[in-house]
Amino acid sequence: xxxxxxxxxxxxxxxxxxxxxxxxxxxxxxxxxxxxxxxxxxxxxxxxxxxxxxxxxxxxxxxxxxxxxxxxxxxxxxxxxxxxxxxxxxxxxxxxxxxxxxxxxxxxxxxxxxxxxxxxxxxxxxxxxxxxxxxxxxxxxxxxxxxxxxxxxxxxxxxxxxxxxxxxxxxxxxxxxxxxxxxxxxxxxxxxxxxxxxxxxxxxxxxxxxxxxxxxxxxxxxxxxxxxxxxxxxxxxxxxxxxxxxxxxxxxxxxxxxxxxxxxxxxxxxxxxxxxxxxxxxxxxxxxxxxxxxxxxxxxxxxxxxxxxxxxxxxxxxxxxxxxxxxxxxxxxxxxxxxxxxxxxxxxxxxxxxxxxxxxxxxxxxxxxxxxxxxxxxxxxxxxxxxxxxxxxxxxxxxxxxxxxxxxxxxxxxxxxxxxxxxxxxxxxxxxxxxxxxxxxxxxxxxxxxxxxxxxxxxx
Amino acid sequence: xxxxxxxxxxxxxxxxxxxxxxxxxxxxxxxxxxxxxxxxxxxxxxxxxxxxxxxxxxxxxxxxxxxxxxxxxxxxxxxxxxxxxxxxxxxxxxxxxxxxxxxxxxxxxxxxxxxxxxxxxxxxxxxxxxxxxxxxxxxxxxxxxxxxxxxxxxxxxxxxxxxxxxxxxxxxxxxxxxxxxxxxxxxxxxxxxxxxxxxxxxxxxxxxxxxxxxxxxxxxxxxxxxxxxxxxxxxxxxxxxxxxxxxxxxxxxxxxxxxxxxxxxxxxxxxxxxxxxxxxxxxxxxxxxxxxxxxxxxxxxxxxxxxxxxxxxxxxxxxxxxxxxxxxxxxxxxxxxxxxxxxxxxxxxxxxxxxxxxxxxxxxxxxxxxxxxxxxxxxxxxxxxxxxxxxxxxxxxxxxxxxxxxxxxxxxxxxxxxxxxxxxxxxxxxxxxxxxxxxxxxxxxxxxxxxxxxxxxxxxxxxxxxxxxxxxxxxxxxxxxxxxxxxxxxx
Numbered sequence: 007x008x009x010x011x012x013x014x015x016x017x018x019x020x021x022x023x024x025x026x027x028x029x030x031x032x033x034x035x036x037x038x039x040x041x042x043x044x045x046x047x048x049x050x051x052x053x054x055x056x057x058x059x060x061x062x063x064x065x066x067x068x069x070x071x072x073x074x075x076x077x078x079x080x081x082x083x084x085x086x087x088x089x090x091x092x093x094x095x096x097x098x099x100x101x102x103x104x105x106x107x108x109x110x111x112x113x114x115x116x117x118x119x120x121x122x123x124x125x126x127x128x129x130x131x132x133x134x135x136x137x138x139x140x141x142x143x144x145x146x147x148x149x150x151x152x153x154x155x156x157x158x159x160x161x162x163x164x165x166x167x168x169x170x171x172x173x174x175x176x177x178x179x180x181x182x183x184x185x186x187x188x189x190x191x192x193x194x195x196x197x198x199x200x201x202x203x204x205x206x207x208x209x210x211x212x213x214x215x216x217x218x219x220x221x222x223x224x225x226x227x228x229x230x231x232x233x234x235x236x237x238x239x240x241x242x243x244x245x246x247x248x249x250x251x252x253x254x255x256x257x258x259x260x261x262x263x264x265x266x267x268x269x270x271x272x273x274x275x276x277x278x279x280x281x282x283x284x285x286x287x288x289x290x291x292x293x294x295x296x297x298x299x300x301x302x303x304x305x306x307x308x309x310x311x312x313x314x315x316x317x318x319x320x321x322x323x324x325x326x327x328x329x330x331x332x333x334x335x336x337x338x339x340x341x342x343x344x345x346x347x348x349x350x351x352x353x354x355x356x357x358x359x360x361x362x363x364x365x366x367x368x369x370x371x372x373x374x375x376x377x378x379x380x381x382x383x384x385x386x387x388x389x390x391x392x393x394x395x396x397x398x399x400x401x402x403x404x405x406x407x408x409x410x411x412x413x414x415x416x417x418x419x420x421x422x423x424x425x426x427x428x429x430x431x432x433x434x435x436x437x438x439x440x441x442x443x444x445x446x447x448x449x450x451x452x453x454x455x456x457x458x459x460x461x462x463x464x465x466x
Numbered sequence: 467x468x469x470x471x472x473x474x475x476x477x478x479x480x481x482x483x484x485x486x487x488x489x490x491x492x493x494x495x496x497x498x499x500x501x502x503x504x505x506x507x508x509x510x511x512x513x514x515x516x517x518x519x520x521x522x523x524x525x526x527x528x529x530x531x532x533x534x535x536x537x538x539x540x541x542x543x544x545x546x547x548x549x550x551x552x553x554x555x556x557x558x559x560x561x562x563x564x565x566x567x568x569x570x571x572x573x574x575x576x577x578x579x580x581x582x583x584x585x586x587x588x589x590x591x592x593x594x595x596x597x598x599x600x601x602x603x604x605x606x607x608x609x610x611x612x613x614x615x616x617x618x619x620x621x622x623x624x625x626x627x628x629x630x631x632x633x634x635x636x637x638x639x640x641x642x643x644x645x646x647x648x649x650x651x652x653x654x655x656x657x658x659x660x661x662x663x664x665x666x667x668x669x670x671x672x673x674x675x676x677x678x679x680x681x682x683x684x685x686x687x688x689x690x691x692x693x694x695x696x697x698x699x700x701x702x703x704x705x706x707x708x709x710x711x712x713x714x715x716x717x718x719x720x721x722x723x724x725x726x727x728x729x730x731x732x733x734x735x736x737x738x739x740x741x742x743x744x745x746x747x748x749x750x751x752x753x754x755x756x757x758x759x760x761x762x763x764x765x766x767x768x769x770x771x772x773x774x775x776x777x778x779x780x781x782x783x784x785x786x787x788x789x790x791x792x793x794x795x796x797x798x799x800x801x802x803x804x805x806x807x808x809x810x811x812x813x814x815x816x817x818x819x820x821x822x823x824x825x826x827x828x829x830x831x832x833x834x835x836x837x838x839x840x841x842x843x844x845x846x847x848x849x850x851x852x853x854x855x856x857x858x859x860x861x862x863x864x865x866x867x868x869x870x871x872x873x874x875x876x877x878x879x880x881x882x883x884x885x886x887x888x889x890x891x892x893x894x895x896x897x898x899x900x901x902x903x904x905x906x907x908x909x910x911x912x913x914x915x916x917x918x919x920x921x922x923x924x925x926x927x928x929x930x931x932x933x934x935x936x937x938x939x940x941x942x943x944x945x946x947x948x949x950x951x952x953x954x955x956x957x
Contacts, residue, residue, distance in 0.1 A: 313537065373607045379535075382599070382643075386538065389647045394674075397647060401640035408636050412613060412629065420617045420625055454535045461537045 007063070008052055009073050010116075012045055013109045017102050024098040031092045035084070038101055039435070042081040049074040061118040061182055068463040069115055072243045072316065079236045079323045080108055085439030086331035087228035089338040094226075100140055103133040104232060111240035115247075120169045120179040123244070127165070130240070131158045131208075134233060138225040150224025157217040161207035168200025181252045188255040195259055202263065205248070208241040210294050211301070212270040219278075222290035227334035230286060234293045235326050239319045242297075246304050246315050257307060261391070264305040269399050272298030276406040280413075285333045285343050288410075289326070292369060295407055296322060302400050303384035310387040313461045318380035320456070321368065324446035325377055328365035331440050332358050339430045345414060350423030355430055359418045361440045368447045370411040371404060376451035383457075467513040467528045469544040472554065472590050475503050480583040489575040493565075496579040500561045500586070507558035511942075514551050518945070525949055526596065526660065534600075539655055543597040548946035549794050552939065553593045553721060556798045559928045560713040560805040561586045564706035566921035567809045570816075571619065571704070578619055581611040582706055589714050593721065598646045598657040601726070605718060606639055612711070619704040627695075627702035634695040638685030642722070645678035649730065662730045663953070669733050676734025679727040680742070686719025688772045689779060690749040700768040701821075705812030708764065712771045713805035717797045720778040724793065724950065728782060732954040735785065742783030743877050749776030751880060754887035763811045763821045766895055767804060770847060773884060774800045780881055781862040784874065785954055789865025790947040792858060795939060799846075799854035799932055806925040807843045810836060813918050814899070817911045823895055828904030832911045837900040839922045844892040846929055849885050854932035857939075859885070 019041070023029055029037070049070070057064035084091070084101075091097060110129030117123040135158060139151035173179050175194045176187035188194055207214040222230045249260055275295030282288040303314040335358065337343050352359040368377030381404070389397045432440075450456060479499025486492040517527050526545030534540045546554070564582065571578055584607070591604035609632055617628035646657070652671045653662055667675075685692040696716075700708045728735045735742075753773025760766045774796065781793025813836050814829065815821055830837045846853035849860075866878040914922065932939050 310537070367610060372609055373603050378603070378606065382602075383538065385643070386647055386650065389651060392651060394644070394648070398644055401644050402637075404640055404643075405633060405636045408609075409629070409633055412632060415613070416617060416625060416629070419614060420628075457535055457537060 007058060007065075008054070009049060009070070009077070010109060010112050012048065013105050013112065016041055016045065017105050017109070020098045020102050020105075024102075028098075031094075031097050034097055035088060035091050039081065039084045042077065042084055046074065046077045046081050049077055057118060061180055062122045063113070063116050064118045065116055066463075068316075068460075071460065071463055072115055072240075073112055075316075075320050075323060076108060076111060076236050076240055079239065079327065080104065080232075082323070082327045082331075082439055082443060083228055083231050083236075085435055085442070086327060087226075087231065087334050088433050088435045088439075090226055090228055090334060093338075094140060095142075096140070100137065100228070103137050107131075107133040107137070107232070108236070111236065115240060115243050117244075118181050120172065120181075124162075124165060124169060127204075127208075128162060130237070131162070134229070134237060137229040137232065138221055140229060141226045144224075146224040147226065148224075150221040153217050153224075154221045157207065161204050161214070164200050165204035168197050168204065171197035171200065181248075184252050185254055188253065190256060190259070195256065198253060198256055198259065201248075202260065205241060205245045206267065209238060209245065209297050210271075211267050211297060212274045212294070215271070215274070215294050218294060219287045219290045222293075223284055223286045227286070227330055227337060230289075231327055231330040231334070234289065234330070235323050238293065238297065239323065242300055242315060242319055246312055249304065250307065250312065261305055261307065264301050265393065265396055268298050268301035268305065269396070270298075271295070271301065272400065272403040276403055276410070279410045280406070283345055285337075285345055285348070288345065288414075289329055289333065292407070292410070293326065295403070296326075296369065298403070299381060299384050299400070302388035302396075306387040306390045308387070308390065309461065309464050310383075310390065312464055313457065314380070314383040314387045316460050317457050318384055321376040321380040321447070321450055324443045324450065325365045325368035325375070328361055328440060328443035328447060329369065331436065331443065332362040332365070335430060335432060335436060336427060340427055342427055345417060347423075347427065348414065349417045349421035350426035351418040354426050354428060357432070357437075357440075358430065361444050362418065363415050364444050364447050366411040366414055370408045372408070374451065375447050376449070377447070379451040467510055469528050469530055469546065469594050471506060472503070472510070472594055473587065475499060475506060476583050476587040476590060479503075480580050480587065483576060483579045483583060486576060489572070492576045492579050493569055496565050496583060497562070499583065500558070500565045503586075503590075504558040504562050507555045510546070511551055511555060514546065514548070514942075523945075525946075529596070538599070538657070540599045540657055541597050542600055543658060543660075544594045545596045545660075546594055547949075548942040548944070549721070549725070550593045552794060552798050552942055553717060554590060556717070556801045556928075557586060557589050557593070557714050559924055560709055560801060563805060563809060563921040563925050564709045566917040566924075567709065567812060568704070568706040569915075569917040573619065578615070578704075581615050582710070585611040585615070585710055586714075589710075589718060592718055596659045598649065598659060598662070598726065601659075601722075602639070602643060602646060605642070605722070608715065608718075609636060609639075612707070612715070615707040616699065616703045620702040620707065621704070622702045623698065624702040627698035631695045631699035634685060634692065638682045638692070638719070641678050641682030641685070643682075645675050645682055645727075648675040648678065659726070659730070667731065669737075672731045672734035673737060676727055676731045676738060679731070680723055680738065683719040683722030683727060684779070687716050687723065687775050687779060688749060688753075689719075690745045690752065690776075693749065693753075693772050696772050697765055697768045700771065700808075701762065701764040705808060705815075708767075708808040708812070709805040712767070712808060713801040716771065716775050717778075717801055720775065720782070720793070720797050723779070724782055724790070729950045729953065736954060739783050739785050740873065742779060743874070746776045746779035746783055747877050747880050749773065750780065750884045751887075754884045754891070757891045758887065760891075761822055761824060763814070763823060763895065763899070764808070766823075766891065767807050767811060770888070770891070771800070771804050773888065774804070774847070777859060777862050777881065780877070781865065784862075784866045784869060785951070786865045786868045787944070787948050787951045788868060789862055790951055791940065791944050792861030792863075792865050794943045794947060795854075795861055795932070795936075796858035798939065799858040799929070802925050802928045802932075803843060803846045803855060806839065806922060806929070807847070809918070809921055809925065810840045810843060813914060814840075818908060823898050826899045826905075826908075827902040828900075829908065829911075830900045831904050832908060833913045835914045835919065835922075839926065840900060841896055842926065842929075844896040846933070848889040848892050852930075852933050854929045854936075857932055857936040861940075
């Protein structure tokens with residue numbers, strides 16, 4: 007429970023700061039960044055394994071590692087979106103919301119039965135809807151938040167229905183006891199499908215993805231980064247654990263579902279990303295396509311699947327946050343969000359252009375960035391089932407995704423612009439965050455011991 | 467002889483170029499780095515010869531094996547045989563010439579040299595990799611630099627060509643990826659090239675995986691009908707970019723075809739050899755005839771490259787030891803020749819600001835050095851004895867003729883006929899450019915500068931070395947190709 011207690015402590019500290027005189031935004035932000043970094047470093051020690059509260063909460067080394075990835079993501083967001091965070095009038099509230107959502111995600115990853123899972127999922131979703139609304143004076147922010155909360159509530163309803171059906175079908179809600187009760191009868195499969203639909207909504211799997219683009223576009227970039235990286239990452243962790251451990255007896259059912267949905271997600275994500283003009287919508291659809299790739303790795307049903315998914319999400323944290331970070335800096339300083347206005351960016355802001363290029367190539371899966379290794383391992387894991395038609399479709403999607411990532415690189419480096427984005431003075435803290443992400447993107451692929459470490463964690 | 471140096475030196479050169487303060491520093495650093503790599507390539511050649519002469523007949527020399535991702539059985543496995551050494555020498559020659567020819571680039575010089583050296587890093591790594599994953603890694607590393615080089619420093623419809631090139635080559639890589647994964651899973655989870663080649667993979671599997679690999683790599687070598695990226699890609703690229711693309715990048719495909727597809731899947735090669743020969747012959751003839759229609763010098767060379775690279779695929783498809791050796795020789799010879807051709811075209815373009823043959827004439831009067839080199843390169847292209855083109859094509863023909871049946875003989879005859887077509891377009895282009903009346907506006911043009919002379923000289927030395935004393939290249943390549951062909955049970 008250590009990570010959860012630490013996060014709760016930080017939330018209370020923020021609460022007390024807010025209730026007392028309050029601090030100026032700059033110093034408060036610095037304090038928060040410091041505290042989050044400390045949390046990340048401490049995340050590697052004092053971890054105990056075992057279970058609490060009956061078996062509602064359990065902890066293993068792998069879960070600790072997954073939580074650390076999420077904390078790292080939260081820390082990077084606090085660095086990268088510093089410009090917007092300094093200007094927002096309700097900074098402590100924003101972080102209280104974000105950390106509450108993070109807390110919910112931690113409980114979700116550690117949950118041991120369906121009730122705990124549902125509670126923590128709600129704790130993880132509701133604050134995010136409030137975060138999405140944080141640009142209080144912009145209409146599209148409220149619109150995005152409205153869409154988020156309504157779709158979220160709907161999917162929670164379906165989830166609850168599925169949970170009650172599972173209880174009816176098997177007589178238990180405990181994850182440990184479920185596998186032995188599952189025998190693949192149609193009633194159980196029906197219940198499972200409802201559960202699957204709830205996960206699919208949170209992960210933006212097609213056809214449950216319709217909320218994604220509008221919410222990403224409307225929310226402030228800090229909320230979007232959180233949603234796209236941390237929320238998706240945590241749900242992916244829970245999803246894979248649910249499929250491999252809890253619903254293993256229904257393996258044949260969910261394998262086919264994963265293959266079909268993965269192809270649909272990749273194709274739709276890629277096709278829609280081709281047409282986007284707004285950088286945030288573009289990154290939203292690119293995230294959807296990335297989820298399609300994650301599903302490829304998930305379909306493998308062996309240790310290689312878990313390892314490659316966790317590894318990929320680590321890399322995805324760095325690449326996606328770098329991309330959103332650059333978009334955030336430009337949007338905050340100049341209000342520009344249209345890809346056409348990114349033309350000629352290299353002439354005026356070479357640093358930002360290189361970071362964005364690195365991030366986009368990592369998302370596309372081009373060496374020497376880490377994204378290459380991540381994607382290749384996902385595909386290799388997925389190919390283990392010898393479903394070669396599937397793999398060929400996946401490989402073809404790599405090409406389509408490269409095309410739209412190249413569009414942006416081309417705009418930045420090759421296209422001419424009469425009025426390019428002016429030279430931006432980047433906040434040193436944000437610069438540090440961007441460099442950190444860039445280093446992560448380049449190095450994580452070559453630090454092969456990280457992959458072995460994750461593999462080793464599965465045994466425990 | 468530590469093979470890691472071959473990857474390390476370009477990497478250090480690229481980083482040093484990035485850290486340089488001004489343009490002159492960037493240029494000299496890049497030149498020093500690529501020259502050092504050339505020296506290293508020669509050292510590799512001599513060390514290799516020493517080992518072979520000393521009786522060491524292991525297939526791959528200087529092997530090194532480091533575990534990278536044990537969970538996936540991915541190792542950094544490096545090693546060279548005769549074919550790899552020849553390709554590394556070729557790359558080193560072309561890179562030094564490319565660096566020299568680009569001496570006067572003013573726009574974003576630092577980034578240009580950084581991307582160029584990064585590109586060569588990919589090629590060097592590709593030729594010494596013995597692990598399929600690492601091979602694929604180095605193959606893909608070239609995508610970013612190629613795209614940026616053509617898109618930023620190119621000419622004509624550069625963005626379109628850069629896009630087309632990047633996407634088509636990515637398509638080829640995607641097919642190669644599926645093929646590699648197929649090999650990985652059908653062989654009990656191994657990416658190691660040498661161990662894969664010792665396995666007996668069932669024929670049904672080979673029938674599926676071989677076309678994936680061959681077509682995937684074939685896209686890089688302008689296998690018909692996937693050659694459409696070549697004309698636009700080569701013509702829109704900056705000079706050093708075209709030199710590298712045509713000279714080396716197309717050979718990555720040929721090397722992949724022979725090292726990965728043919729070596730590991732011999733039965734697959736036998737099954738598809740007829741199709742390969744047909745496609746190669748189409749490429750040879752189509753490339754030659756299409757070249758006759760071109761009016762732009764760079765397009766002439768691009769289509770001519772399609773035709774000459776057809777010889778490489780023909781040699782591989784014929785499945786005899788001599789033809790195979792000829793295919794590798796053609797890779798080396800064509801690499802040097804086309805690099806020199808593009809270099810000369812670049813020099814002419816820089817002075818006349820046109821690539822249209824009809825707008826040029828009588829350049830011999832003002833640019834004797836450049837036009838003489840132009841003549842020599844043209845003669846090499848049409849296979850004049852004494853130059854490397856003759857040796858390579860002759861070897862391919864002799865090897866192809868060893869197949870006595872009608873189909874192979876006819877294919878050989880068709881390929882020989884293409885030489886006539888080559889002669890027509892080469893002599894016409896060279897003649898029109900070099901001789902005849904000189905335009906008024908061109909009378910003030912200067913001849914080659916020191917860097918251009920050096921670049922041309924380096925490549926010419928290579929061409930003449932192969933053309934006059936082909937023995938050393940043959941002895942280098944032949945044992946390696948014999949090992950590959952023995953697996954097929956070829957003549």
